Amino acid sequence: MTRVRSGLPGSVRARAAAGATAVVALALVAAGTAVLLVLRGNLQGQAGLQAEVAAREVAAQIATGTAYDRLDLPDGEDHPVVVTDEDGRVLAAGEDVRAVDGKAVGAGRDHGAPLPPGDDDGDGGDEDDATGPRPGEVDGEVRHRDGTADVDGTVADYRFALVEAKDGRGEKAVVRAGSALAPERAAVGSVRDAMLIGLPPLLVVVAGVTWLVTRRALRPVEGIRSEMAAITASTDLSRRVPEPAARDEIARLARTTNETLAALESSVERQRRFVADASHELRSPIASLRTQLEVGEQHPELLDVPGAVADTVRLQRLAADLLLLARLDAGEAPAAAPVDLAALVREECAQRVGDRVPVRLGELAGLEVAGSRGQLGRVLGNLLDNAQRHAAGGVEVAVVRAGAWAVLRVEDDGPGVPEEERERIFERFVRLDEARARDDGGAGLGLAIARDVAVRHGGTLSVREGAVFELRLPLLAG
Template sequence: MSLRARLTLAATAMAAVGLGIGGILLIVALDRALLGALDETARRQGEDIATLVESGRLPDPLPGFGAVVAQVLDADDRVVASTPGGDRLTPVVAGDDLAAVRAGEAIDLDGTRLGQPEPLRVVGVPTDAAGEPRIVIVAVSLEEQQRSVHFAKIGVTVGGLTVTAALAVLSWLVIVRALRPVDRLRGGAEEITGAGGGHRLPVPAGGDELSRLAVTLNDMLGRLDAAAARQRAFVADAAHELRSPIAALRTELEVALAHPDAVDPHDTAREALVEVERMARLVDDLLVLAHLDSPRPVRREELVDLGELALEVADGVRGGRVPVRVADDGGVFTRAHRDSLSRVLRNLVDNAVRHASSQVTVSVSGGGGSARVAVADDGAGVPEADRVRIFERFTRLDDARDRDAGGSGLGLAIAREIVVVHGGTLVVEDAAPGARFIVRLPAAKTTVGAPEAVPPRARTDGR
């Protein structure tokens, strides 16, 4: 069954059950009310006859007052007087029924005992005549009460069925109208191929749940389109970056094969190795970015001394184009993956060395619950307009392209991704002259067995 049919069936079933329960309660209430009214009428008739008994003016036969049968019985259950239609010798009721009537109850009696096609309702009114107890027995017909209840049952049944059918039709129309935006959403979703183009789902009018759902889905589609665009750009940039070393390597090999006598094999192998190493670095960077782009990049946390790590990175660039100086306040720790932070500092220091004029300074400090590492150079600096774009993947400024043709433009992007994964920030600011890259990470307190804080130290060129 369709959703429309299930909802309509559920609404109709609930309405039918509610109407059925209401109809049953109505019939029961009507039946009790009519019986109560009939009993009250019979007792009033009995009270009128009891008044005649008490006044000593009891006629024979008794006036009917609209009752089928009325009898006056003495204490020995003998008939003292009766209406013309009653038996003057035998009481209308006897035995347990008569005891119940004397106790003040109203009972039902089969009308065939008195030649009546309909059942009777019998009540008793106690009285006395000259000190002798008497009871007035009044039997009235239940024909009108049963006819009224029967007509009420027919009316409730027909009315309930009619109302249920009307509610079913109304429910179907309302549900169809309510689900019409869902059909439009489904149609809009079928037009989305996943190839981009900015297609969006139609948003229903109003601020109901469906419109909010459509807005949420459109936001999700926007994020997916943006992610797909970034992925396509990433693949295109990666392919473009790989073409350069592959083309250079191919050229070297083709020249070596075409002119074996004019080319030194050792030079060819050395130049080919340079291009292979360049491709290896690029592939390694791509793998790191793929790992960082995973929903939950796995990282092992350990206590890291940032000053010691900065000295290790500075030692790694010993003999570089410019000296690298490390200024450490001492005792600055954070919890992170040591190899990942080492890659961050190495990328920042390599970038600073490429752009510095005379020196690079790495400063490690702490305070305010954060650990701070600043890598500054005295080069041309980064224009303010490019201080955000420089962290995008495969982004290289013009001077960077001229200075380092072998760079892939992934170093700063990788550094920022690693820092963000560890709950920190990486920004660049003006160092006047040059640029200063600042890494902020959550500081960690040392525990028992952790390395003791060391006094401030300074190193130049890793030595």
């Protein structure tokens, strides 16, 4: 027997490990991206706050009347500061600050090119003279923007804060103070690199753990598969698959599989008995008919024509019964045409004039069921044949209603069916009186066929106390 290797890419374990790894990878990438964005935003906010503090310190000096050439400006490398007038001309600049956003700067009112005022990034608003600070005050609003600064020949990115102030004479100055973004980017890069380095090993661990857990969880499935393969190879339907002790889906699968095997074993055994019994039943009339024909061939005067005809008729009926049982076993669905049970009873009884035991008609309610008229007529005929075979002097048939069911009842005045035999009589090729003649008792298929037809029509066939057979069928809706 060939075993399927568990390591194939198409296996459940491989797909589960790949799926779990992909989900975890997506989750980690999404979480890492969110962490980096939050970290970057916080560090940028911190840089902006540092730049704002430096800008307000310089603006406070201007508001208190400190001359531009006497301003105490912070170190240019950490916090480059440039002070401009309303026209953007440089009034003061930090030490070693050579340019801001590519524009050269220089100390003094008459040095350097005008600087652009800078765009607001949303932290503050543009202020005009009507709403700006009064002489000797610092504006409460602050604007932030990103830009570059050349400090002692080194160009770097900074987060700038712009604050306005007016000196005692009412002249407005704009203080630009920056905070380096290099530390923020270095921190974000370090965190990103750490995530990229740690992600592959983590995914390997996730894939390995998923593989092992799935392997352990699916181990009973492999046991079930192996046993099923062995059963298929050996055709031994008495074997069963192992049932795990856990009460999970796999245990339920194993129990269902064993139930299916049990039903299949029963069906196969029933089919074997059916074939054996059918062969036995067919052998007798065929042998009898052959014997009569051979005798008739040699001695025509000794040919028993009526006996040969009787054997032929019996053989024909048996073949018809076997064919019907084969169709029923194959799951052939009956027709769904309306059938009037009362009319069916009258038609069947009208054909039984001159029988050994007469059939009396009892209550015949006009009830309709859905099904095959031919198959239901076969059921009624089999029940009447059985009743007439065992009746002492009379048979009665009736059709009554019982709730949502139509009940066809056939009763005879014979000895009845013993309680312990009331289910066995519906088995195939079963005759309670094994000693009686086959010609009188039939092959033992009539009641089996009747019950199978009843079940296929959604009904039941049972025998009650005495010899009362009841066929229950669902009434036709509407």
